[in-house]
Every structure is written in structure tokens, then in C-alpha cells.
Amino acid sequence: MRKPILIASLAAGLALALGCGKPASKDASRVIASAGGEKITEADFQGLVKALSPDPAQAASFLSDPAAREARAQLADQLAMQKAIVAYANLQGLAKDPGVQRQLERAQAQVYFQTLIQKRLAGAEPTEAQLKALYDERIAALKAQGQAGSVPPFDQVKGQLPNLWRQQRQQEAAQELQKEIRERIPVTLADDYKPVAAPAGQ
Structure with a gap:
């Protein structure tokens, strides 16, 4: 299991989940970390790891494998420090700073x-036909540029195509989502603030 990568991905999501200002769930589990009176219980920690890890088996291994003990400790320390930073920033009045609030709103939207994109793509795996169609599409584009002379056959590059397919699906899902959001949540701009090129989805 690639624990450093898991820690990095979990830390970002857990920071938002634990620092969003919601009270911690009431449970009787052991407190594993605290900062400025804010507590992180073992149940909170486990629940968040399971919720935010893309692979349930990986999350379970991360939480139980004795070899991952140091990785768990590092993550708990990061989370406690994040709570401490939030508490310190609040003492400095940043919670009422309009500039900070705008940055937080932007980060929250991102x-x-x-x-939302990840939920739409959850469990999506390409079929052989989809990979072949993607390959043929790329070959056609290279031929149009006069660069398809040394392209390896499909069977040789098939193993590399799923990642390319996922990237393409993420881009398509992002465009679809933006279009849906604009249809459900009307967005208007003053004439002198309208972009020359229409935003995606319009």
C-alpha cells in the first residue's frame, strides 16, 4: 500500500471535514488528538478515513495494519496541527476577515x-471497445498532423489507455457538471463583466 500518497490525499480531505466548524459527532470512543479544546476521536478518525479513501480495502489496511502505525500517527498529528492553525487564526480575527472568507469560499467551491465529479465517475471503468475507440481517435488526430508513422499498435499501448480515458472522462464530466449547474443555478453578469468567449456549458 502506498501510504505516503494515501496520507497526502486524506489530509486534504480530512482538513476540510474536520475544520468546517461542525461539532464532532458524539461518541464514546477514545480521543486520539486535540488542539485548543477541539477533539478528534478514534471513531471520527476512522469514519473520515473510510469516507474519504477511494478504496475501502486500502482504508481498512491503513487503519489496522501494524506497519501503518507511523503513517496513522503522522496523519493524526497533521490533523491536530490543522485544528491548531484554525484556532490560532480565529484568535487573530481571520474568521472575520473578508479577504480570507472569499478565499475559503473559493476553496470550498473547488x-x-x-x-461532484468524483461521485459521477465512481466505479467507472473503460470497456475494451471504449479503449479501442480512444486509440483510433488519437491515431486519426496524429495522422491529421502527419505524425502517425511510428505509433505502436493498440495491443502494445492498451495498458496505458485507461488513465488517458479517465482523464478524458473527467474533462467531459466537468463540462457536463458546469452545464448542469448553470441550468439549475442561474448565473448572470453585468454586460461589462461578461467574458468574450461564452463559458463552458453556455
């Missing part, structure tokens, strides 16, 4: 958008 996290929401990425999460």
Missing part, C-alpha cells in the same frame, strides 16, 4: 466541484 472541493465541492471535484467531489
Whole structure:
């Protein structure tokens, strides 16, 4: 299991989940970390790891494998420090700073958008036919540019195509989501603030 990568991905999501100002769930589990009176219980920690890890088996291994003990400790320390930073920033009055609030709103929108895309793509795996269609599409584009002379056959590059397919699906899902959001949540701009090129989805 690639624990450093898991820690990095979990830390970002857990920071938002634990620092969003909601009270911690009431449970009787052991407190594993605290900062400025804010507590992180073992149940909170486990629940968040399971919720935010893309692979349930990986999350379970991360939470139980004795070899992952140091990785768990590092993550708990990161989370406690994040709570401490939030508490310190609040003492400095940043919670009422309009500039900070705008940055937080922007970051929150980005996290929401990425999460919505991930939910749409959850469990999506390309079929052989989809990979072949993607390969043929790329070959056609290279031929149009006069660069398809040394392209390896499909069977040789098939193993590399799923990642390319996922990237393409993420881009398509982002465009679809933006279009849906604009249809459900009307967005208007003053004439002198309208972009020359129409935004995606319009």
C-alpha cells in the first residue's frame, strides 16, 4: 500500500471535514488528538478515513495494519496541527476577515466541484471497445498532423489507455457538471463583466 500518497490525499480531505466548524459527532470512543479544546476521536478518525479513501480495502489496511502505525500517527498529528492553525487564526480575527472568507469560499467551491465529479465517475471503468475507440481517435488526430508513422499498435499501448480515458472522462464530466449547474443555478453578469468567449456549458 502506498501510504505516503494515501496520507497526502486524506489530509486534504480530512482538513476540510474536520475544520468546517461542525461539532464532532458524539461518541464514546477514545480521543486520539486535540488542539485548543477541539477533539478528534478514534471513531471520527476512522469514519473520515473510510469516507474519504477511494478504496475501502486500502482504508481498512491503513487503519489496522501494524506497519501503518507511523503513517496513522503522522496523519493524526497533521490533523491536530490543522485544528491548531484554525484556532490560532480565529484568535487573530481571520474568521472575520473578508479577504480570507472569499478565499475559503473559493476553496470550498473547488472541493465541492471535484467531489461532484468524483461521485459521477465512481466505479467507472473503460470497456475494451471504449479503449479501442480512444486509440483510433488519437491515431486519426496524429495522422491529421502527419505524425502517425511510428505509433505502436493498440495491443502494445492498451495498458496505458485507461488513465488517458479517465482523464478524458473527467474533462467531459466537468463540462457536463458546469452545464448542469448553470441550468439549475442561474448565473448572470453585468454586460461589462461578461467574458468574450461564452463559458463552458453556455
